[in-house]
Amino acid sequence: MSSSINDSIKHDSREGFQWTEGDGLKQGLPSSSVIQPETNTQPNNNVYDTIIIGAGYTGLTAARDLTTSGLDVLLLEARDRIGGRTWTSTIDGHQYEIGGQYVHWGQPNLWRELSRYSMQQDIDACFDPARGLNVSTVFTKDGLITMTKAENGAILDSAFQKFINIDGDFGKSIMPLPYNPTLVPDAVHLDKLTLKDRIDQIQQDLEPLERTLLEGMLLSLTGGQLETTGFFGVVGLWALCAYSSDCLGRAVAAFKLRHGQSDFAQRFFQEALDAQKLSYFFNCPVASVKDRGSQVEVTAKNGLHFQAKKVICTVPLNVLSNIVFDPPVQELSDDVLASINSNQSTKLHVITPSDALSSWDGLTYPYNRLVHASGEGTTSSGAAHIVCFGASYNHIDPEDNIEETLAAVKMFHQDIDVKSMVFHDWSQDEYSKGGWCSYAATASTKYLGKLRASRGNVTLASSDWALGWRGFIDGAIEEGTRAAYAVKTELAMEAKA
Amino acid sequence: MSSSINDSIKHDSREGFQWTEGDGLKQGLPSSSVIQPETNTQPNNNVYDTIIIGAGYTGLTAARDLTTSGLDVLLLEARDRIGGRTWTSTIDGHQYEIGGQYVHWGQPNLWRELSRYSMQQDIDACFDPARGLNVSTVFTKDGLITMTKAENGAILDSAFQKFINIDGDFGKSIMPLPYNPTLVPDAVHLDKLTLKDRIDQIQQDLEPLERTLLEGMLLSLTGGQLETTGFFGVVGLWALCAYSSDCLGRAVAAFKLRHGQSDFAQRFFQEALDAQKLSYFFNCPVASVKDRGSQVEVTAKNGLHFQAKKVICTVPLNVLSNIVFDPPVQELSDDVLASINSNQSTKLHVITPSDALSSWDGLTYPYNRLVHASGEGTTSSGAAHIVCFGASYNHIDPEDNIEETLAAVKMFHQDIDVKSMVFHDWSQDEYSKGGWCSYAATASTKYLGKLRASRGNVTLASSDWALGWRGFIDGAIEEGTRAAYAVKTELAMEAKA
Numbered sequence: 001m002s003s004s005i006n007d008s009i010k011h012d013s014r015e016g017f018q019w020t021e022g023d024g025l026k027q028g029l030p031s032s033s034v035i036q037p038e039t040n041t042q043p044n045n046n047v048y049d050t051i052i053i054g055a056g057y058t059g060l061t062a063a064r065d066l067t068t069s070g071l072d073v074l075l076l077e078a079r080d081r082i083g084g085r086t087w088t089s090t091i092d093g094h095q096y097e098i099g100g101q102y103v104h105w106g107q108p109n110l111w112r113e114l115s116r117y118s119m120q121q122d123i124d125a126c127f128d129p130a131r132g133l134n135v136s137t138v139f140t141k142d143g144l145i146t147m148t149k150a151e152n153g154a155i156l157d158s159a160f161q162k163f164i165n166i167d168g169d170f171g172k173s174i175m176p177l178p179y180n181p182t183l184v185p186d187a188v189h190l191d192k193l194t195l196k197d198r199i200d201q202i203q204q205d206l207e208p209l210e211r212t213l214l215e216g217m218l219l220s221l222t223g224g225q226l227e228t229t230g231f232f233g234v235v236g237l238w239a240l241c242a243y244s245s246d247c248l249g250r251a252v253a254a255f256k257l258r259h260g261q262s263d264f265a266q267r268f269f270q271e272a273l274d275a276q277k278l279s280y281f282f283n284c285p286v287a288s289v290k291d292r293g294s295q296v297e298v299t300a301k302n303g304l305h306f307q308a309k310k311v312i313c314t315v316p317l318n319v320l321s322n323i324v325f326d327p328p329v330q331e332l333s334d335d336v337l338a339s340i341n342s343n344q345s346t347k348l349h350v351i352t353p354s355d356a357l358s359s360w361d362g363l364t365y366p367y368n369r370l371v372h373a374s375g376e377g378t379t380s381s382g383a384a385h386i387v388c389f390g391a392s393y394n395h396i397d398p399e400d401n402i403e404e405t406l407a408a409v410k411m412f413h414q415d416i417d418v419k420s421m422v423f424h425d426w427s428q429d430e431y432s433k434g435g436w437c438s439y440a441a442t443a444s445t446k447y448l449g450k451l452r453a454s455r456g457n458v459t460l461a462s463s464d465w466a467l468g469w470r471g472f473i474d475g476a477i478e479e480g481t482r483a484a485y486a487v488k489t490e491l492a493m494e495a496k497a
Numbered sequence: 498m499s500s501s502i503n504d505s506i507k508h509d510s511r512e513g514f515q516w517t518e519g520d521g522l523k524q525g526l527p528s529s530s531v532i533q534p535e536t537n538t539q540p541n542n543n544v545y546d547t548i549i550i551g552a553g554y555t556g557l558t559a560a561r562d563l564t565t566s567g568l569d570v571l572l573l574e575a576r577d578r579i580g581g582r583t584w585t586s587t588i589d590g591h592q593y594e595i596g597g598q599y600v601h602w603g604q605p606n607l608w609r610e611l612s613r614y615s616m617q618q619d620i621d622a623c624f625d626p627a628r629g630l631n632v633s634t635v636f637t638k639d640g641l642i643t644m645t646k647a648e649n650g651a652i653l654d655s656a657f658q659k660f661i662n663i664d665g666d667f668g669k670s671i672m673p674l675p676y677n678p679t680l681v682p683d684a685v686h687l688d689k690l691t692l693k694d695r696i697d698q699i700q701q702d703l704e705p706l707e708r709t710l711l712e713g714m715l716l717s718l719t720g721g722q723l724e725t726t727g728f729f730g731v732v733g734l735w736a737l738c739a740y741s742s743d744c745l746g747r748a749v750a751a752f753k754l755r756h757g758q759s760d761f762a763q764r765f766f767q768e769a770l771d772a773q774k775l776s777y778f779f780n781c782p783v784a785s786v787k788d789r790g791s792q793v794e795v796t797a798k799n800g801l802h803f804q805a806k807k808v809i810c811t812v813p814l815n816v817l818s819n820i821v822f823d824p825p826v827q828e829l830s831d832d833v834l835a836s837i838n839s840n841q842s843t844k845l846h847v848i849t850p851s852d853a854l855s856s857w858d859g860l861t862y863p864y865n866r867l868v869h870a871s872g873e874g875t876t877s878s879g880a881a882h883i884v885c886f887g888a889s890y891n892h893i894d895p896e897d898n899i900e901e902t903l904a905a906v907k908m909f910h911q912d913i914d915v916k917s918m919v920f921h922d923w924s925q926d927e928y929s930k931g932g933w934c935s936y937a938a939t940a941s942t943k944y945l946g947k948l949r950a951s952r953g954n955v956t957l958a959s960s961d962w963a964l965g966w967r968g969f970i971d972g973a974i975e976e977g978t979r980a981a982y983a984v985k986t987e988l989a990m991e992a993k994a
Binding site: 111117250255 | 620674741
């Protein structure tokens with residue numbers, strides 16, 4: 001079992017918001033993910049082996065793998081911190097996972113890294129079921145219902161199985177190999193279906209409460225909306241989760257890292273630094289990437305120019321169009337790029353005095369601006385920590401609508417007394433413009449191959465087009481690993497030639 | 498999708514047996530895993546950064562990770578080939594997985610490597626259910642029963658759930674985190690239970706056929722025997738497999754590598770070679786490992802001496818006592834080491850003319866010397882390929898008992914007409930002395946921590962004491978990864994000091 005590597009070093013990121021009863025809204029959150037000073041080098045004329053754009057898990061994994069293989073890497077990050085869409089803020093000794101959070105041993109790339117850093121036992125259940133209410137409440141068209149979590153789970157499982165069972169085999173026939181989603185030719189046309197299309201097909205078989213729970217779960221799972229988000233991606237996730245809603249629940253929302261995601265991300269960064277082959281600039285967004293054949297020129301928005309043999313660009317799908325690529329990323333116009341990820345979700349941490357809600361969960365749908373909330377344990381002073389999710393559907397930007405946000409939180413449970421909220425607005429963040437990736441219908445068939453294609457000296461790598469756990473931390477590490485291996489292999493071949 | 502990297506290079510290993518109707522028994526099998534010439538260096542006085550003993554997946558992973566990090570590695574292997582307890586023989590264009598075979602995306606270390614080598618889509622179901630009988634037969638005390646696979650699966654699932662459900666929560670309460678098996682203090686005493694102890698507890702609840710299927714499945718799953726093999730290890734595997742027998746079946750016996758395990762193993766070896774930091778001797782069993790504090794001396798049975806700063810010893814549990822360690826591996830006497838792994842299993846490939854059995858499976862228990870058989874598709878000429886498993890229970894060494902082996906195979910199904918058999922006897926192999934690791938009752942509580950402990954400059958690493966998929970290929974890669982990272986970190990710290 002390992003301990004946190006950097007508890008003592010913490011700076012304020014300019015990102016994120018905290019709202020408290022006393023002080024109202026303040027921008028910026030403390031985090032060990034902030035890197036100061038922002039660079040360890042000077043503007044220079046080096047030709048790096050590789051420039052990596054973006055210091056999320058994809059970029060960190062690639063940077064670590066390449067530097068430890070002896071290659072010179074320049075890492076350029078627009079933010080003031082590592083982690084991309086995954087970072088931890090620790091406030092008054094309590095951890096808030098601002099973005100990606102959940103971990104599971106069924107996520108192979110993530111788990112391999114946790115294992116390599118001897119962190120396999122540094123994970124905890126998100127809450128203690130022996131403390132607090134440990135029940136589910138659903139506030140819907142028909143009013144408020146309270147039930148046990150087992151009852152809630154059984155209804156949701158029944159509904160989810162009907163939803164998935166388009167092949168009469170609970171997804172096993174259409175998706176026998178989740179890493180080969182187009183293996184079954186007859187299944188490919190299913191990528192046309194939106195979540196709503198599929199719900200319409202089975203609406204006669206769904207009890208009203210089943211439908212409410214199913215729709216709410218799908219919205220919080222995908223961060224999308226029923227009319228655009230694709231059915232096929234949910235089948236893929238279901239297949240990765242052993243065709244089981246019990247497994248899916250454990251895999252995507254049950255366990256977290258004891259020392260936080262930023263501690264984990266620091267290990268990649270530190271290992272890359274220890275290899276003494278890593279240069280970096282934070283606060284350094286990239287303007288353009290020009291592949292000249294013999295090398296690639298990268299120009300930052302601050303005017304600095306850099307050169308490398310290879311570039312790995314890890315910026316998310318929704319902001320790929322922030323960068324001018326030359327030659328252009330063919331067939332992926334700005335309009336296309338903007339159409340793929342249907343996720344505009346909201347994640348909001350709430351602290352409320354009583355610990356009763358520390359193990360409770362709630363759904364408010366379809367009338368609320370937030371869809372799902374769950375107790376995630378207590379602070380050291382015994383207050384309940386609740387995590388709320390909203391979706392593209394009925395989307396809210398909390399910092400612009402504090403009163404409405406407070407009302408939305410309150411709608412989950414009358415006993416919630418919001419003392420503080422911690423969040424980041426991923427939709428209004430110019431370096432993400434949305435949440436984790438949930439493909440719109442038809443998008444994976446049309447664009448996944450193009451996003452994954454080789455492009456001369458430039459490799460695009462992101463969880464947003466991972467083959468397996470797309471949109472998850474696991475997918476980011478999958479892609480960073482793939483990109484680093486591809487670049488290493490290409491450089492070795494070119495050195496031989 | 499990648500293609501096989503070394504189809505054309507194939508030599509005969511001295512290991513393994515083939516029996517054919519025409520030619521009888523012949524020792525030795527062709528395999529791309531054989532390395533010729535057997536060394537790429539000379540006896541020398543180098544002080545290597547690390548000597549790795551054993552070129553199975555553990556040793557190959559460690560060798561690759563260390564050499565690509567720029568460290569000088571000497572790899573010593575007793576056999577004439579890479580892969581350890583996992584290797585592929587290709588005979589007349591048809592692949593036989595002689596040892597470890599099955600792969601699944603829920604095995605994180607394995608899958609990360611398949612992913613890194615872009616092999617995620619190079620896996621196939623073991624057989625085509627649309628071809629052949631696709632039924633199950635059970636030959637037991639009460640005679641022969643034929644049923645659909647769904648019927649068989651339902652009975653087995655019912656029995657397995659009763660078997661696991663010692664906590665009233667189907668294992669989820671006693672093993673919420675399979676990588677932290679002793680997390681629940683009340684559960685630890687369960688490590689005392691043998692498979693038989695647990696079956697005795699539930700015997701009133703088991704229908705006779707349930708019990709037969711359960712016992713047969715447990716024997717083929719563990720390769721052990723009911724009276725010695727531990728219950729707790731099966732709970733751990735169940736937890737890794739999403740607490741689901743459907744998932745377990747898919748994870749441990751459904752999918753294989755299209756180009757064979759030896760092709761996969763070659764990728765690790767080749768990447769290590771490409772780093773130009775790898776020296777090796779095959780056919781070079783090790784006699785002793787002496788840790789002198791400042792360095793370690795390794796003496797081979799052929800009298801050669803080697804020196805290194807660190808040693809990673811990856812030989813299996815059952816043959817650790819082949820090597821004299823100085824200082825000795827404390828508290829792990831030869832008797833203790835011999836008591837841990839209860840697996841003395843037999844794996845046997847059979848070719849029979851008709852393709853009818855290519856999708857069939859069969860159980861013969863308790864009277865047969867082999868327990869389980871399953872069709873694994875067809876050869877290019879349309880013959881069925883059947884894989885049979887025996888266990889410690891009623892163990893058979895096929896090469897010493899060909900007639901009895903043929904009779905045992907025939908007992909599975911009257912239509913089997915054995916044209917050829919391909920196998921290796923892992924029990925009589927002096928470098929394995931048994932099958933994949935299945936802990937005897939009490940062994941994991943008593944010895945797992947000791948096997949995983951740090952020992953000066955010597956790291957013991959093997960799937961046999963992996964934290965997760967113990968006994969699987971995944972566990973081997975887990976351990977090779979762990980050992981390489983530990984050694985790399987230690988060497989870096991010592992270089993600083």
